[in-house]
Amino acid sequence: MARTLRPVPNDVDDYERPVEGEDLSEAKETHVVRAEEPFDGYGPDENDAGHPEHGGPGQNGAPTGLTPPTRRGGSGRFITDHIVELGYATREQVESAIEKGRETGTTPEEMLLQEGAIDSQELARATAERFGLDHLDLGVFDVDLGAVNLVPLQTAKRFEAVPVAFIDQETLLVAMTDPTNVRAVDDISIMTGRDVRPAVASPDDVAAVIARLSKFDSAVADAIAEEVEDEAIEAPDIRESAQNAPVIKLVNSVIAHAVEEQASDVHFEPQGREMRVRFRVDGMLHDATTIPRRMVPGVTSRLKIMGTLDIAERRLPQDGRISLVVEGTPIDVRVASLPTAYGEKVVLRLLDKDKALINLEKLGMQEETLRRFKSSFTRAYGATFVTGPTGSGKTTSLYAALNQINTPEKNIITIEDPVEYQIAGLTQIPVNIKAGLTFAAGLRSIVRADPDVIMVGEIRDTETAQIAIESALTGHLVLSTMHTNDAPGAIARLTEMGIEPFLTSSAVDCVISQRLGRVLCTSCKEPVVIPAEQLRRSSLNADEDITGFTAKGCARCGHSGYKGRVGFYEAMLVSDEIRQLAISRASADRIRAVAVEQGMRLLSEDGLDKVRMGITTVEEVARVTGSAISAD
Numbered sequence: 001m002a003r004t005l006r007p008v009p010n011d012v013d014d015y016e017r018p019v020e021g022e023d024l025s026e027a028k029e030t031h032v033v034r035a036e037e038p039f040d041g042y043g044p045d046e047n048d049a050g051h052p053e054h055g056g057p058g059q060n061g062a063p064t065g066l067t068p069p070t071r072r073g074g075s076g077r078f079i080t081d082h083i084v085e086l087g088y089a090t091r092e093q094v095e096s097a098i099e100k101g102r103e104t105g106t107t108p109e110e111m112l113l114q115e116g117a118i119d120s121q122e123l124a125r126a127t128a129e130r131f132g133l134d135h136l137d138l139g140v141f142d143v144d145l146g147a148v149n150l151v152p153l154q155t156a157k158r159f160e161a162v163p164v165a166f167i168d169q170e171t172l173l174v175a176m177t178d179p180t181n182v183r184a185v186d187d188i189s190i191m192t193g194r195d196v197r198p199a200v201a202s203p204d205d206v207a208a209v210i211a212r213l214s215k216f217d218s219a220v221a222d223a224i225a226e227e228v229e230d231e232a233i234e235a236p237d238i239r240e241s242a243q244n245a246p247v248i249k250l251v252n253s254v255i256a257h258a259v260e261e262q263a264s265d266v267h268f269e270p271q272g273r274e275m276r277v278r279f280r281v282d283g284m285l286h287d288a289t290t291i292p293r294r295m296v297p298g299v300t301s302r303l304k305i306m307g308t309l310d311i312a313e314r315r316l317p318q319d320g321r322i323s324l325v326v327e328g329t330p331i332d333v334r335v336a337s338l339p340t341a342y343g344e345k346v347v348l349r350l351l352d353k354d355k356a357l358i359n360l361e362k363l364g365m366q367e368e369t370l371r372r373f374k375s376s377f378t379r380a381y382g383a384t385f386v387t388g389p390t391g392s393g394k395t396t397s398l399y400a401a402l403n404q405i406n407t408p409e410k411n412i413i414t415i416e417d418p419v420e421y422q423i424a425g426l427t428q429i430p431v432n433i434k435a436g437l438t439f440a441a442g443l444r445s446i447v448r449a450d451p452d453v454i455m456v457g458e459i460r461d462t463e464t465a466q467i468a469i470e471s472a473l474t475g476h477l478v479l480s481t482m483h484t485n486d487a488p489g490a491i492a493r494l495t496e497m498g499i500e501p502f503l504t505s506s507a508v509d510c511v512i513s514q515r516l517g518r519v520l521c522t523s524c525k526e527p528v529v530i531p532a533e534q535l536r537r538s539s540l541n542a543d544e545d546i547t548g549f550t551a552k553g554c555a556r557c558g559h560s561g562y563k564g565r566v567g568f569y570e571a572m573l574v575s576d577e578i579r580q581l582a583i584s585r586a587s588a589d590r591i592r593a594v595a596v597e598q599g600m601r602l603l604s605e606d607g608l609d610k611v612r613m614g615i616t617t618v619e620e621v622a623r624v625t626g627s628a629i630s631a632d
Contacts, residue, residue, distance in 0.1 A: 066137075109127075136175050136200065157210055159183075161174055161176040161184045161188060175199055247302050259350060267345070268291075282563070304318070304337060309335065329352065331351065363400055387484040395420055412425070418431070447471050452476070462499070469494070501585055516565045521552075529545055540618065548611040568604075578594055
């Protein structure tokens, strides 16, 4: 029979000081399972080469992210002893932490954390070693969501403990921040009807797994079990089915999971008899789940009801909006429905309100580019344009600029389609085509409302462009976006739209072009030397090899190799020479050449700089910049 361990009382003194003469490995039976031998597939014992001292975890059957202790059962030593033994801190640092802890009433390990001598992952490893337990790095450990969902969300939060794997049919591996919490072990054992084998994980890792407890797979299972007719359901019945608890649970869970993954868009796409759900994360779409046929009408209806759309209208596209709070984070959701051959497709655009308050310094602009941008939007008048394709972060850049100049002394008015982020201190006007409120009509009204700064969501037509340029020439600061491939192309684009070149040259002060590329995952990126020939094949200008990193992929980044996004920028200041070129209707290529001579760095060059800095990869730069033209 497996040996058991009685956890040490949850008291600071007892926690650090085992009872003299007590053999913790022979404690009385409880729900805590302590195996004499490691369980299959999870951990070699202290003499096995799978231990970090004998080749590192992940070998000889131990899964990635799980580190067995050097011995099973309590060591009879202090946690700080193990911190020193593992090489996380020096004995001098520990002694200093002990003294400071006595003065402040905190434990030595807490003092080491506060001082930055160790991190939470290292403390968890040392704690696991102290009690002879496995240590889990849940950022890379392959968590079994079937085990996770055995415990209610509130229980997991209360105990900071969550099942992460099945050892066998009767035993769960439970990640805990406090392995001495007897009540947590007993309650989880009673709740799940299984024995518990505790392992130690950092609080951040446990919190991240708990956030996934609302996984929508269980909602899909509930939906399949429902007695729903397969026949087509009329509109009134759809409304009724949308109020069904499994439908609501499914929709809410999908949105919550999308927010957790930091998705920008959620696609609900009918595909024959089923509905595919996809998330756009870091600019890339990937499959999330599949909704069964019987659930599709209710899900579509639920989404339309939330967005205040007409559920009876299935033939025309519709737009709506939802305001939600997910795990304490306010989220605005734009809802768009599109009629397709298989039914209605619904796309949700998730807008995190906190991102509207982003600082300029966090955009990823290099020093010279940032200086040029700031010099343009801090003027009293003139026009600044941000260009790039849809989804390249143009609006975010403009909001960052507005946040910096948003003071009580300025009257800032925006017109957007739609208003993506609501910011205090700004007057924001949404375009309403049905009511006749277009960009042009709104701009005409704005200039009569005594504005200091005008932000136009997008210049799409000649009339809007004309009013924006004239506003910049009459003492207003105008910020707007345009769809062009690069910064010099904005000058030519305005000319094509019918704006006289002499007006453009006088009004425009700066054009920023940008793209968004994915950031390398810091947990798994690997150094590599990139040959100049490979760079040239990717249409990137380079005369010599460069040292960078390549994307590998791990559990932390969903095996993509990337986590997060960063901007690539080029900033063109409109100098006197460029003004003369604009008046003479010079080509974008000629304007680009002069701008480069005057210090503009191209998108591809900015991207290569970020490759050298270890932020992204050559492949990502080539993907987002396309056939970017390099300077001669």
